[in-house]
Amino acid sequence: MHKHLLALSALLLAVPATASAQRYDARYGLEPGAHDEIAWDFLEGITTEVGPRLAGTEDEARGRAWAIEWLRERGFANVVDEPFMHNTWVRGEERARVTGRYAQPLVLTALGYSGATPAEGITAEVVHLASIDALRAVPDGSLAGKIAYIGHAMRATQDGSHYGYFGSPRRQGPGIAAQKGAAAILIRSIGTDTDRLPHTGATSWPDGTVPIPAAALSNPDADNLERMLERGETVSIDLVLTPQFLGMTPSGNVTGEIIGSDPSLPPVLLACHLDSWDTGTGAIDDASGCAIAAAAALRVAQEGQPLRTIRVLFAGAEETGLWGSAAYSAAHADEKIGVGLESDFGAGLIWRLEANFARSNPGLFQQLANAVTPYGVVPAPQILATGGADLNIVRDQGGPIIDLQQDGSRYFDLHHTANDTLDKVDPAELAQNVAVWTAVANVLANEPGDIAGPGIIAGE
C-alpha cells in the first residue's frame, strides 16, 4: 500500500536479488535500474500483508478486501466485489512413508479436490505406471487396493505448452485411477525443478466418481520411489491425507475502472486472478498478473484520459476450476467487451505478441507490433491468440483477444509450490511486463474503431 512506500523503498535494497545485472538490458527496452513502483507495491503488499489466498476461504476474502482498498487508493473508479458461490476444499495432514526394507519418508502434497484417507492413513502397494496412457491401458479393477503412481516427467518449454499434455496425470489421472478401483493415486509433480517442494493443483472427478486420495510427490521423491521400484521388490507406502470439502462458500470477482472519455465504446478488459494455492504466497500465480494489469491501466491514465474505459478483472477461484471467470461471463454476457488481455504466467519477460484479429484488422495489429518491438517483443500474426483462464467472457462473446506471451522457461519450477514467493520475481522483468502492457493498452484504449476490424476474427 502506498502509505508504506517509505519503508518499502528502504526494504527494496534488502530483497534478495534473483535479478542479474545484465537483465537491465537495452534488448528489452529497459533502462538500468528499471523498476515499476506501482506493480511492485501491489505485488509486495499483497504477498506480505495477505499471503496465501485459497479459493473460497477467509484468506481469499482478505485478499479481495486488500485489493479493493488498493484499487480505490490508487484512483480506480467503480471498484466492486461481485460475489459467487464456490465448492471449497481445504488441505489437511499430508505425509507418506515407504514401509519395509527401504523405509523412509516421502514429501508430497494433496491435489486440490483430493479425497481423504482415514485419519490413521492407509498402507498399500505401489503400482508404477509410466504415463497417463499406461494408466488408461490397465484393466478395470486391476488397481483395487493399490496406490497407482504415474511418473512421467515434464520438460521445460519457453511457452509452457507442455503443461497441457504433462498436466494430464494431475487433471485426469485421479479420476481414471478411481474408476479402475485404486485406493489412492500419487503422481510425480507437474513441475520442472528438483526441489523437495511438491506441486499441487486441481484435479477433477468424472460425474459419479467418489474422490480418492490424490497427491503429488516432489521430483526428488519421485526419483527415489522409482529407484526403489526398479529394484524389483514390492514397495508399500503408509499414506495420510486428510483434506476436507467445506461445501459451497463465497468467493468473488473484483473489478475496477479507469473511465474513458467515450462511454459508448466497449471497454478494454485486463484480467488476472487474485486467488492462489495455499502452499505459497501466490506471487507469480497470480499476484504478478494483477500487478501488471493494474499498473498498466494506471500508466495509461497517467498519460491522459483514454478514449475507452479500461477495466481490470481480478478473478476469484481460478485455481480450483475457473469459477470466477465463468461467473463473470454469466453475469455480464450481454455487456460487450472491446478486447481482452490476461496476465497469468508469472512475471517473465514478454517475448511475443499474438492476437485473434491479426488478419481481420491488420492495421491495428501493426500498430500494436510497432508499440511492443522496442521492448524485445516480436509479433506473431500466424499464431491465433486464445486467451487464458480469466477471459471466459471474451471467448464466450467471440471477441478480440491479445496474448502477450511471457517467458515461462522456469515458471514450472515454482508453479503451485511453496516456493511461489516474492523473491522469485525479478523487478526488472516485472517492469518490462508493465511497459509492454502499457504500450498495448494505450493503443487499444485510444482506438475508436471496432478492434476486431472489418474482417472476421480468426477462429470464429
Next chain:
Amino acid sequence: MHKHLLALSALLLAVPATASAQRYDARYGLEPGAHDEIAWDFLEGITTEVGPRLAGTEDEARGRAWAIEWLRERGFANVVDEPFMHNTWVRGEERARVTGRYAQPLVLTALGYSGATPAEGITAEVVHLASIDALRAVPDGSLAGKIAYIGHAMRATQDGSHYGYFGSPRRQGPGIAAQKGAAAILIRSIGTDTDRLPHTGATSWPDGTVPIPAAALSNPDADNLERMLERGETVSIDLVLTPQFLGMTPSGNVTGEIIGSDPSLPPVLLACHLDSWDTGTGAIDDASGCAIAAAAALRVAQEGQPLRTIRVLFAGAEETGLWGSAAYSAAHADEKIGVGLESDFGAGLIWRLEANFARSNPGLFQQLANAVTPYGVVPAPQILATGGADLNIVRDQGGPIIDLQQDGSRYFDLHHTANDTLDKVDPAELAQNVAVWTAVANVLANEPGDIAGPGIIAGE
C-alpha cells in the same frame, strides 16, 4: 549394492541431470562421460535404500548395517561397528503462523536440540535483532516472553568460510536468547538459497541453560517476516515445536581397511560421517564423503596392495556435535595415524590442496601437488590444513592432515535441508573427487617415511 548394478545402469539414464555437458572437461582431468561406478553405487544405494540417518536413531543404525554390508561385499577387511552412547533428539510437530493483520503461515524447522513449546504452542511478539552481535547487546531480561529473531543473511563463498561467522546465530544464538529470558528464538536459515526449505543444524546450550524452542525460517519466510516488521506494527507468531530428547541411545563408528603390506607403518585414515539430518537423505552431507573415501581406497587397491593400510572411518553422530569423532579419538588415542583426510563438504569439484606438513616435508608435498594438478587442483603450501569434524584423532595426536578443498559455492543452498538428495550430486564432479582422492591416497599409502617429515608440523 553391486547386485543391483544391472538395474542401476539402466536407471542412470533417468537420473535428472544437474550436470551440464561442459563439466566433463579437460580442465578437471576428466574424460567425456566420466563416472565413478563405485562411489555412485554407495551414494545411490544408501540414499535410496536407507534415506535419512538421524544420529542415535534406528535409521542411523540401519545406515551402519547397510554400510557394513557394502564394505564387506566390496572387499574391505576388519569391518567393524564401534558403538558409543549419544544424547538423542528427535523432531516433532513444527509450524508457525503470523497472527493479526498479516496472518499467514511461515515455514520453519526446529534446530537440533531445540526445546519444545507446549503441544498447543505459544503466541508471542517478535523482536527483530539484526545480528548475533545485536542479540548479545540487548539487556538481560529484555526479551522476557518474546520471540527473538535474528535475520543476518549468509553469503555464498567458494571455500565455505563464512559458515563460521554466519553460523553463530544457530550455534550460539539460542543459548544467548535463553539466558536473556526469551520465550523462543527464530533465526534466518544459515543458507544461501531462496527455497522455502529451512536449514536445520545443531545448537548448543551453555551449562545450566534450559533449552527454549529454537527454529530456522526459510530465507523467503525470513524476508517476508522482515517486511512485516519493517511496517512498524507489532508482529506476533503462533509457534508450535514439539521435539523430544530421548536421552542416551546407541550410535556407532564404522571402520574398514585395505590392508597394507607393511603393518608396522601407521595407516592412512580417510574419514567422513555416515549420519545425516532427518530432513533430507544426506546425499551431500555426507554420503558423498563416504562414497569418495571408500571408492578412493578401493581404487588404490585396484592398482596393487599399498605399503600402508588404508582405513576408512564412517563416523556416527557428527551432525549433533562430533560425537563419533570424539569417541573414536578416545578409543584409539594410542594408535598412531599416519595421515588423515576427510570429505565432508558435498561433492563439488576439488580445487585446492592444503596440508599441515608443507614446510616440514616439502618433498612429499611436492609429490602430492604433482599428483593433483592434472585434475585442476592447485597446491596452497601457505595454507595450514586443519581437517574437519571427523579427524579429531589426528588433531589430538598432532598428526599430519591434508585438506582437499571442494568448491562449496552452492553447498549452503542445500546443507541441512530436505533438498539434500541424490539428484543434487553431479556424477562427473563426484568422479573428479574420487580421482583426486585416489591420486593422493596412492602417494600417501606408498610413502615409507614419516609423513610429517623431518621438520616440525606447522601449528604444533
